[in-house]
Amino acid sequence: MNIDLDKLSKLANLPIKKNDQILKDLQSISHHFDILQKINTDDIEPLYQVNGLKNVYRQDIVQKTPPIKDGYFTTKAVINKNG
Amino acid sequence: MVILQPKQSSTKMDNKLNAFITIVDKVSPGIPIAIKDNICTKGIKTTAGSNVLKDFIPPYNATLVEKLLDNGYSIIGKTNLDAFAHGSSTENSDFGVTHNPYDFDYLPGGSSGGSAAAVGAGLVDVAIGTETAGSIRQPSAWCGVVGLKPTYGAVSRYGVIAMASSMDCPGVIANNVTNAAKVLEVISGNDLHDATSSDCPPYVFKKLNLSELKIGIPTSYLKVCTPEVLAKFEEVKKTFQKLGHQVVQIEMMDPSIAVAVYTILQRSEVSSNLARFDGIRYGATRDNFNLENQRRILLGTHTLSAGFYDAYYTKAQKVRNLIALDFKKKFEEEKIDLIISPTTPTVAQKIGSSLNDPLFGELADQLVEPSTLAGLPGMSIPCGFVGKLPVGFQIIGPRFSENLIINLALQYEKFK
Numbered sequence: 001m002n003i004d005l006d007k008l009s010k011l012a013n014l015p016i017k018k019n020d021q022i023l024k025d026l027q028s029i030s031h032h033f034d035i036l037q038k039i040n041t042d043d044i045e046p047l048y049q050v051n052g053l054k055n056v057y058r059q060d061i062v063q064k065t066p067p068i069k070d071g072y073f074t075t076k077a078v079i080n081k082n083g
Numbered sequence: 084m085v086i087l088q089p090k091q092s093s094t095k096m097d098n099k100l101n102a103f104i105t106i107v108d109k110v111s112p113g114i115p116i117a118i119k120d121n122i123c124t125k126g127i128k129t130t131a132g133s134n135v136l137k138d139f140i141p142p143y144n145a146t147l148v149e150k151l152l153d154n155g156y157s158i159i160g161k162t163n164l165d166a167f168a169h170g171s172s173t174e175n176s177d178f179g180v181t182h183n184p185y186d187f188d189y190l191p192g193g194s195s196g197g198s199a200a201a202v203g204a205g206l207v208d209v210a211i212g213t214e215t216a217g218s219i220r221q222p223s224a225w226c227g228v229v230g231l232k233p234t235y236g237a238v239s240r241y242g243v244i245a246m247a248s249s250m251d252c253p254g255v256i257a258n259n260v261t262n263a264a265k266v267l268e269v270i271s272g273n274d275l276h277d278a279t280s281s282d283c284p285p286y287v288f289k290k291l292n293l294s295e296l297k298i299g300i301p302t303s304y305l306k307v308c309t310p311e312v313l314a315k316f317e318e319v320k321k322t323f324q325k326l327g328h329q330v331v332q333i334e335m336m337d338p339s340i341a342v343a344v345y346t347i348l349q350r351s352e353v354s355s356n357l358a359r360f361d362g363i364r365y366g367a368t369r370d371n372f373n374l375e376n377q378r379r380i381l382l383g384t385h386t387l388s389a390g391f392y393d394a395y396y397t398k399a400q401k402v403r404n405l406i407a408l409d410f411k412k413k414f415e416e417e418k419i420d421l422i423i424s425p426t427t428p429t430v431a432q433k434i435g436s437s438l439n440d441p442l443f444g445e446l447a448d449q450l451v452e453p454s455t456l457a458g459l460p461g462m463s464i465p466c467g468f469v470g471k472l473p474v475g476f477q478i479i480g481p482r483f484s485e486n487l488i489i490n491l492a493l494q495y496e497k498f499k
Contacts, residue, residue, distance in 0.1 A: 003385055012354060012384040013361070015370045016377055025441040026382050032442065033343050036398055039405070046400030047407055049249050049279070050458030050482075051236040056278040 003027060097160075101181045102191075102201040104130055105161040113157030116266075117201050117210035120161040121168055122253065123242040124148055127158065131244045132176040132194075133166035134371040135360050145242020146277065147211065147253055147270040154269045159207055162197030166373050167357065168213060168246045170194055171221055171444030172437035175375040180434055184226060186471045189431040192222030192447070198256045199226040203473075209257045209266050215247045216345050216455040217448030219254045220463040224426035224475025227465045229492070231255045231263045232451075234482045235458035236281035238267075239274030247352035248279070250345075250455055260464065260492045264288045267485065283483060291490040298323055298491075299333035299419040304450050307338060308428045311469040316425045319466045319476045322498055323423070333419060336409050340402060341453040342445045347386050347399040348456075354383030378441055407457040414481045421491060422479040424450055426463040430472040454479045464492050 005023050009016050016022060066074050097103050104120045105128050118124060121131040123141035125148075130136045144152070152158075165175035173181040173196030181196045183189040184204035191200040195212030199219075202210050203226030212219040214232040223230025232254045240251055253270065257263035265288075272285035300320065305313060323330050357380055362368035372380065386395040413419045427447055437443035445452070454461050459482060463475040478488045 005381070008381045008384045008388070011388060012380050013358075013369060014372065014377060014380055016381070018374065022374075022378060022381065025378055026385070029346065029378075029382060029442050032339070032445075033347060033395065035340055036343050036347075036402055039340065039402055041398065041401035041405070044401045044404050046397055047404035048400055050407065050456075051279060051281060053236075053279065053281075058275060060275070 003030070097201075097206065099182065099187060100184060100200055100204055101179050102162055102197040102204065102206065103160040104132065104163050104178050104197070107158055107160050110159050111157045113155050114209075115159045115207050116151060116156045117160050117162050117198055117207045118148065118158055119164055119195050119198050119210070119212050121164055121213060121244040122148060122211060123244070124158060124161065127161060129161065129244070130178070131167050132164040132178060133373070133376070134177045135367045136365060137177070137367070139365055141242070143242065146239040146274045148242065150269050156269070162195070162201055162210060164197055165194040166376055167244065167353070168194040168215065168218055169353070169375045169379050170437065171217060171447045173197065174434070174437045175373060177373055182434070183431050183472070185473060186431070188434055189472060190225065190434055190436065192225035192427075192431065193444070194218040195256060196222045199223050199228055199230065202226065202228045202256050202258055205258075209255060209262050211253060211266075211270070212256045213243055213251060213253045214455065215250045215252070215349060217444070217451040219256060220426050220451050220461055220475070220477055221448050223256050223463040224465075225431040225473065227473030227475075229257045229260055229263045229465070230463040230475075231257070231267060232455070232461050233267060233271060233286070233485055234281070234460045236279055237271045237283065237286065237460070237483070237485070239277040239280045241274055241276035245356040247349045248356065249348070249352060250458075260489060260496050263462070264489045286485050288489065289486055291487065293490055293494055294327050296328045296420040296491065297418055298328050298330045299413060299417075299422045300330065301335035301422065301424055302332050303335055303337045304424040307449060308425050312425045312427070312429060312474055315467045315469065315474040316476055319423065319495070322495060326494060326498060331419075333413055333417065333422070335413065336406060336453065338449040338453055341406055341456055342449050344399045344402045344406065345452045345456060346442070346445050347395050348403065350379050350383035351387045351396050352383065353379045354387060403456050406453050410454065410457045410459060420480075421484070421487060423476055426450060426475040426477040430469045430474055451477065458482060460485050460488060462488050462492055464495060
């Protein structure tokens with residue numbers, strides 16, 4: 001696994017000090033991932049969640065919402081044209 | 084269990100154990116309960132075991148806390164954990180390690196180590212823990228208590244400081260099976276504030292007359308256990324045979340596959356969930372994350388980053404599906420009612436042993452990680468000792484089979 005620690009530190013907005021140790025640790029952990037490459041997952045869907053729920057709406061709130069125009073909720077403008 | 088005036092002295096015995104981060108000064112009359120410190124309690128400091136939140140006092144209660152208070156429970160304190168629940172030892176807590184109540188030189192496990200140690204030491208009968216993969220069952224096994232991780236979605240996560248949202252699951256640590264079931268009755272059920280909470284009704288205990296269940300033991304799980312743990316588990320197997328159940332060996336995916344899947348998914352979700360601690364909303368800046376937090380955030384950032392996302396994150400989610408299908412096949416096609424195995428491959432490890440092993444937790448939790456990835460319920464039950472240290476075994480079942488699991492656990496507990 002090719003790990004660019006400086007890039008990750010920036011992406012995660014995370015200041016780090018023990019860079020050498022962290023890099024060594026991450027590389028040693030990532031060796032455990034190799035096993036997955038040997039598993040055939042052709043035609044298998046990713047399982048992002050396990051409870052089978054879809055589009056859970058708060059009916060108590062949805063019912064109170066303003067009219068819908070072009071598929072969007074309409075509200076009064078919250079900013080004026082002059083910014 | 085009904086003690087109307089909790090003994091204030093019990094939590095004072097905590098000095099050496101270090102099971103608590105915060106002890107409540109004036110405990111209201113009620114059934115005493117301890118709450119893991121990653122669960123929001125209105126007006127009571129909630130640190131998640133981290134310096135990032137060391138002064139955070141939540142303005143609201145988690146749904147499960149609200150339910151407990153409404154049902155006569157009284158919070159005696161907030162228990163120690165690995166910071167942000169990152170770990171399986173409590174050695175990653177920014178508030179010092181918790182000791183195993185059976186031998187102070189040993190770890191209690193984690194991340195709900197404070198809750199398990201408090202119950203194991205007899206400071207309180209019931210405590211709330213959270214499990215993402217092992218954090219209830221593993222410390223319960225190491226501290227000789229009962230640990231119940233419900234079906235994902237059975238208990239609301241609202242007010243629980245998120246770690247890996249697709250797996251996080253609050254549950255109960257208790258001194259016996261009955262008390263664990265009683266608390267689950269209170270905390271389970273749908274919650275408008277948690278869109279992932281199940282629309283199933285709250286759990287209600289029903290007594291079952293169990294006979295001739297088909298109980299499966301995954302051969303691959305036993306291969307990683309120490310001989311001492313296996314010897315204790317053999318006694319469990321014989322007990323179930325004496326009770327008239329059919330105990331069979333079953334073939335399941337190697338738990339090391341679940342370790343890889345879980346590690347990728349957990350780190351990925353952590354990197355996203357912990358982005359909110361940006362120094363603006365909660366005060367402390369991101370340099371307050373400890374080394375283990377940093378490793379997890381960075382690895383998760385890597386597995387989610389452009390060029391690596393499909394190879395790691397998507398691949399892991401696909402294999403997660405295979406793991407869930409593996410369980411489904413056992414329960415539906417092979418007609419296995421419940422699965423049992425040791426909860427952990429070893430008994431409690433010595434204090435200090437997690438410090439030089441960045442994958443300590445995942446290896447200690449490898450026997451509970453497959454079922455957690457599939458969102459299944461599981462329960463760890465004490466089954467004896469190796470020397471001074473407790474051993475636990477787990478019962479795993481299909482989604483929402485808590486009542487069957489609890490009934491089998493009760494039958495075992497009574498028979499012993």
